[in-house]
Amino acid sequence: MPPHRTRRRIPEATVARLPIYLQILVEQAEAGVENISSEGLAELAAVNAAKVRKDLSYLGSYGTRGVGYEVEYLVYQIRRELGLDHDWPVVIVGAGNLGQALAGHGGFNDRGFPVAGIVDIDPGKFDAVVGGARVRPIDELPQIVASKNISIGVVATPAEGAQNAADRLVAAGITSILNFAPVVLSVPSTISVRKVDLAVELQILSYHEQRRTSSAQNGSLRALPAERGRGVTA
Amino acid sequence: MPPHRTRRRIPEATVARLPIYLQILVEQAEAGVENISSEGLAELAAVNAAKVRKDLSYLGSYGTRGVGYEVEYLVYQIRRELGLDHDWPVVIVGAGNLGQALAGHGGFNDRGFPVAGIVDIDPGKFDAVVGGARVRPIDELPQIVASKNISIGVVATPAEGAQNAADRLVAAGITSILNFAPVVLSVPSTISVRKVDLAVELQILSYHEQRRTSSAQNGSLRALPAERGRGVTA
DNA sequence: CATTGTGAAGCGTTTCACAGCC
């Protein structure tokens, strides 16, 4: 095994694809596949084979020319690079519909991100148990974060409460935020933020639908160029 | 009002930002703001002002030099460009935890994407009412899609059922899919697909967390370059 | 000899910088 030469800087676009490769490779390993070529992995991930090779090359030269990549070993390397060799406990702010669904959903607990706490402002929600965690008052956030050594916070509040939730998470010492509220959070530049916004995704799809159909059905405008079927698999 | 010169081709990166601008502009309009500069909008969206101007320029020249953009009018133009001048009914496949949360969640119904149907394979779930829709057998998908003229489908099944769900949606005539299952869907290139994957987002955050802390705590490797605080607000 | 690893070309996106205009 080559020595750990970690701290290579990996392009963001590649970082965003590594989890997909990982998921596919784990499935392949479970199915008993021992080796996979860049072509094979590319097919399963619906990307270009050259891209797979370039992406994997950022991890090191872990392939074998003429053969491909050893699945188990790649899984190990990607896990290590993504920091998935240990769990990352998360705390959820907001125990409404969404917060409860997230806490219950296996997506967190089963995949190395155990829900170590869930908090809310509404006393009516305190002490309800969702997904194995008991809902606590938001004022306990600092203690929860500190005692359980949490670095990732999840904002699952309505839009109105999101900025406040983020402020409290940052004050409590969190350094990464996953934001489900339809709001652009303002946080120090040292904090990593990822946003998941249902409405945004639907509106992007709407844009493509609209382009697809506008020349056909739209009665009010006629003088439009013909539409080509565009494969948008973004 | 300038004539509808629709059918301009807008870069994907811009399309993905228009919903954010829209959300901010609607808020501003509600707060009584009548005009906004590219600088002001940029600040609220946490992007560069030149980017805002370039993005908006793809819609047409709707600003006034020396003044800025009229908020109401921009809202109208962005809505039109995104195809949000009418509702897009959606059908959800999968009435489990996630499907129910989605159907109940205002994110769809309140924002122009009414849940016109929800289906499942499990007879145990049939006829339950979630978010105003009654759960129907998945075999009724073609009728639901046709009768309600639906073009957007949502995959909210477990990973195992996702490809089948997508195949059925495509067969039923859907042309856009929002996929919540942690699986790369294989669909014809004419279909638009967007994926929302919790685990992927968390793993990307994990990567940055790991980089942040590795040089500090990690006892096994020492010879690492110093870490700079990187603001990753992707 | 199949397949990786990678320079280099190609392409889309971002940012700069300033002319154009109200």
Added chain:
DNA sequence: GGCTGTGAAACGCTTCACAATG
């Protein structure tokens, strides 16, 4: 004078094409 609209430069990501190699 202030702010938009936009060529052009800069940047990052993708794809090509092929030398390196087990």
